[in-house]
Amino acid sequence: MIILNQRQQELLGIVHRESYVTVEKLSAHFGVTHQTIRRDIALMAEHQLLQRYHGGASVLSSVENVAYNARQVLCIEEKRRLAALLAKQIPDNASLFINIGTTTEEVAKALHRHRGLRVITNNLHVADMMCDYPDCEVIVLGGVLRKRDRGITGEATVQLIRQFKVDYGIIGISSIENDGVLRDYDYREVRTSEAIIQQSRQVLLAADHSKFGRPALVELGHLSQVHALFTDKPVPPEMQAVIAEAGTQLFVAD
Template identity: 75%
Template sequence: MILNQRQKDLLAWVKREGYVSVDRLAAQFQVTTQTIRRDITLLAEHRLLQRYHGGASVLSSVENVAYDARQVLMADEKRRIAQALAAEIPDNASLFINLGTTTEEVARALAQHRGLRVITNNFHIANLMCDYPDCEVLVAGGSLRKRDRGLTGEATVQFIRQFKVDYAIIGISSIEADGTLRDFDYREVQTSQAIMQQSRQVWLAADHSKFDRPAMVELGHLTQVDALFTDRLPSMPMQEVLAQAGTRLVVAG
């Protein structure tokens, strides 16, 4: 699914307001209410927002967007982020790469690197990178999730804690206004926390839709992140939070 600019802006407005009526959306975008209803129906079918009679609201904070929808949502933005991040990874580096569609794009962008040692709990990344020349891939054990082929659980955490690597490449579901990092699955959060603890540098890859998005489980804070790679300059308050946290900001492309 490829969203047009109106649909992207509509999503951003609903996320910011929490709930917006069809009439307000139609007036904002200067289109008919029928057009807005079609947009809302499309976005709701892909679990990007919640449709209500007369309007739309943000999704629940307890459930993420379906994995296949996330793979195509913000696809161009994720590719630009991935290319910017991969450009800063040197050859012969050791990496953790966690679950997420943005981190999968980073894995694709690393195809020309040499001498990488990659540890991942993401089967998609393992399948992709195992064919790269001169790239060693270690796959964590644990409980395999059907919905996204991710490995989580205590066995995954124990495996990760055996290593100390140069870079953690992590994705996230939510960056709150105060810099709190959140996700939806506490098992996934425990794995990401272990990855961050066992890395010399923590690099976060997150497109602009992750800012101020609701998610239930606290993962950490931007103070634990050395660099944030995103596709759009954040708001001035968020830039101040990043500066106070000591997190380097990289805006791709």
């Protein structure tokens, strides 16, 4: 498991925002040598956080997500802050969907003091931790188990989701495009998230700053389907306008 220092996390964020960045530009931005930047890029490329090129670095392919063990530590403090903020919006005795993702797993951790929750999830990590919470009932959705992250997807999962109507659907996402389109990498995971959105009275989206403008293959929906977005940094003015037009509440844990 890799732990990134502050410069490396910021470097990764720049690459996500700009798609491709040169070593020269990164060196000037951070005030360090080209050699230092190349070492940072090599380390993150080794852990599948970005793509290394001669003279620079780019985001990974739009068809493949970052490895699960790398996502567990990527922007971890930011995820914890926004998760804590989201958890404050959930009352006791609520019913919840929680989908696949390391950010939603942090939300599940932040709910440990709640009482009377009824949680329906296709994320075995979430189920494992929340089944020990006091007065918390956990329903695990059936389907095909993904080995890489213990997520459950497939047509059976979608059909089971459609049997419930819950107070809150808590979802994570891989990409929020500049026009408010939500995207992810696995079409089977997208189908389950679509069903969660449809079967939730309120949809709460948890997404750290690295998810904005990031490329991903499969369209999931639009911010207009989301009641509230929780992130960790103020968003650019143009993105604020898109969020406002979508009618989505914005919560920033900064």
